[in-house]
Amino acid sequence: MFNILTNVRGRIVGGLTALLMGGMSVFSFAHAGGHESVLRVIPHADLKNLDPIWTTAYISRNHGYLIYDTLFAMDSDFNVQPQMVDTYTKSDDGMNWSFTLRDGLTWHNGDAVTAADCVASLARWGKRDGMGQALMTAMGSMTAVDDKTFTFELAKPFGLVLESIGKISSNVPFMMPASVAATDAFEQITDFTGSGPFMFSKDDWVPGSTVEYTKFEGYNPRSEPASAAAGGKLALVDKVIWTYFPDQMTAMNALQTGEVDFFESPANDLAPLMSANPDITVEVNDPLGNIGFLRFNHVLPPFDNVEIRRAALMAVKQEDYLAAAVGDQAYWSTCYSVFPCGTPMASDIANDIIQVADTGKAKAALTAAGYDGTPVIIMQPTDIPVLSNFSLVTAQKLREAGFTVEVQAMDWSTLTSRRAKRDPVSEGGWNIFHTWWIGADIMNPTSIAFSGNPDAGWFGWPTDPVSEAARTKFFVAGSLAEQQELSSIVQNQAWTNAFSGHLGQFFSPVAYRNNVKGLIKSPVQFFWNISK
């Protein structure tokens, strides 16, 4: 308490002194740093956690991309390209890898980036990320040979080495100094020294409001043009300032008046209002968009019965969800693949079930499955409009098909803790929740969304040894054809056993002032290459 009063008193005394000393400047219009080019951004969420390994939150990932760099990165064609790595070699059997770092890589404090830093960073990431854990399971040893070279010796075959360390979304294997990477993977780091194109200004961070990033003059970008997460990361503004807006209407107004430059995730229903302003561009920047998910709880009745899950899928129709939750058809499309449409693993295997959309057939299937009227508890997160609407559509469709449905309204935080419960409904259990995955996170079977292992899988806990075996093989698959074959097995199992309902693909537009140039098309919002 004393600290608070001391801080405030200090500010007031200091401020009054400045007012007296400053005389007429009190009424000046000057802003600090008036000649700096500043990109003012409304991010999609408040940055609460600064450690992108400790949390999978996308906002922490985006923060990570500003201040950290990666060894490899995915380009706009979904190919993994070297980023901090200059050259690499692998043995014919794929068991031995050697990586050499580019020249001129330095941390924000001026120290050189070393191979030992990279090994330590990968080790920490490998304790938290799903693909990282798989890689570390196959890893025999990771060794820093000299300051610029490190090697992998695999103990068993692993086909996704580059895909793992070049993954684009959470948890991204960001490189940190070895001393920082030594932090327990389940505790937050406290030092935010990176080697990325911008530096984090810790003293200016106001959680819940403002985050400032300053251009790192010592950054040495690649010479290739920027392409998604890959290529040259050119910091073209002096500062990037994120200001979180809890109110979408206020955010839109601020963009309209030019108080901010870039609005990362406006609600779809605001898009027409902003499009009408000739100074503002509204467009979809993420080619993969988001995939709506209806998740069944496989361990509780009635959805412990596969035929009842299939009956539920027969009752729903993607268009209903997308129209209710997203609205304007310019921002959604149906997609009946469990992998995002337009990506290499997408297919039509066994997807008839999600296209039935017939209440009569669903009713008949439900009766045939022996449904006994067990109430279906749907958790409805009322603070997230898209998911709230998904929940209401499901409730309506299931009721029409003959299910007894109870919708329980709650906030998202309550839902995230309650969905971890495997207890019976009477003790806080649940039957259905909705969410969405960004397309980049479910592009192949390695995503935990497709887990068929009830002990270590994602909430809902399906049991499917066939799918799980295919997922395990996917990690060692050598060719694209082999990967697609294994993905087909996973998709077949996912639809046949009704792991989840996929509710279609929807796209959140970005909105920005027309003086903002150079946005990179990508599933992740990057802030390099942007000028204003």
Next chain:
Amino acid sequence: MFYVIKRILATIPVMVVVALFVFCIIRLGPGDPASVIAGDYATAEDIQEIRIKLGLADPIPVQMGKWFVQLASGDLGKSYHSNMQVTKLISQRLEPTLLLAATTIILTILVAVPLGTLAAYKAGSWVDKFVMVFSVAGFSIPVFVLGYILVYIFAMELRWLPVQGYRSPFDDSFLQFVKHITMPAVTLSVIYIALISRMTRASVVEVLNEDYVRTARAKGQSEFKILLRHALPNAAVPIVTVLGISIALMIGGVVVTESVYNIPGLGRLVLDAVLSRDYGVIQGLILFFSFIYIFINLLIDLSYTLIDPRIRY
């Protein structure tokens, strides 16, 4: 002085009870900070590991004991999310909230007291009815509606004022501070003007019927002097009480105004902490608010002795 010391000492058990109550109530509620921190795609194992690291897997009495030990050393704790000291989070947010509250109260006093006094003096006239209609309207318009209307007129159409944000008069120019605080303060003050003007009217009407006012009139005092020297001071006690409570309410209760105008104040800090189940921040903030309430109530009680010499403690 003895009374003041007694009142300050009496805050200690109150704060202890508040601390106990807050600690228990937030743990009885649904939600878990670890699941929020871990993110949407974490496994149950990840969440459990984070719970252990944060100390949330400890038995409740152990967690409570640790927190009370912290409090005893003057440490309100840390945010589970940002890892920042609660005292630092509060000090970051206190200035916007305090200055918003102060500006609002000044505006309220400047408008509501003359308005209420005028209504009382002209009781039953069209002036009185107009003030009362304004008062009812002030109570009835939701803050966010009024906020959006003002933003539309003064920021979007006329472009006189900014849509959002806060500028510190200590870090930025005073003019920028005024530009940014004007609409939030006006928005917030409308309901308080409605409240205080009604309160002032009722108190002044009562005083104007007292014998000493009749005596003053009989002695030839001007109506202005009667209002200023006899009516208002004697009507001040209930007005000051409501004003004091209003300030206390404003410190933590301006979340809608802060959201509409994107002001990083304490109200939003509370809301964010509750939504993300940041137990450390919620506990620290509620203790802080209870301290503010107690302190302001003490100031109100002490102010009575200045306003009314008959009151002694």
